[in-house]
Amino acid sequence: DAGVTQSPTHLIKTRGQHVTLRCSPISGHKSVSWYQQVLGQGPQFIFQYYEKEERGRGNFPDRFSARQFPNYSSELNVNALLLGDSALYLCASSRPQETQYFGPGTRLLVL
Amino acid sequence: QKEVEQDPGPLSVPEGAIVSLNCTYSNSAFQYFMWYRQYSRKGPELLMYTYSSGNKEDGRFTAQVDKSSKYISLFIRDSQPSDSATYLCAMSMDSSYKLIFGSGTRLLVRP
Secondary structure: OOEEEEOEEEEEOOOOOOOOEEEOOOOOOOOOEEEEOOOOOOOOOEEEOOEEEEEOOOOOOEEEEEOOOOOOEOOOOOOOOOOOOEEEEEEEEEOOOOOOOOOOOOEEEEO | OOEEEEEEOOEEEEEOOOOEHHHHHHHOOEEEEEEEOOOOOOEEEEEEEEEEEEEEEEOEEEEEOOOOOOOEEEOOOOOHHHHOOOEEEEEEEEOOOOOOEEOEEEEEEOO
16 A cells, blocks of 8 residues: 655745645545654644544644545645744544554745 | 653664663653654654553564553664664554654664
């Protein structure tokens, strides 16, 4: 089975711009979670979606939003980018009551 | 105080050594405990997944959970240079929901 896939692998934006990151879960997984990992830190939870509904949200500003599509893929959107948004953005998928499997991440650099 | 504490290292050991990695936590509601391995600029890879207290062994890896002490460990036997990576502990109240990560321990296995 293919693992979690994410696109793009990396991108560079400038402050104030908007970015959209994409994630395709493992086949059969209906839950998708997004995490932000700043250099030298562990991943921090941003959102989880299950069956296209938001199940939970971490301590991130409203500039961060996400959605899940009928095929269970997901998008993470970040508006009005700040320098501090530079990080590795990770997507993870899971089945109910099972643990999460992570994709390779999208590395975002904000200049 | 962070919910999950993990020594950042780096931890440098010779090839063949037994490695011990540890995390402490403060939230007694955590029931699920995981160890992920993360190579540089890659996504976290699930190594071990444990529910509640006890030990779990998988090849050269052993995970231990002591809920009474709020302390988890990962042991790596016969360490190899290919084990050089950052090891992240993670825990949650629900296995498929929000994971709380430690900051990661960087391990270097010298040939």
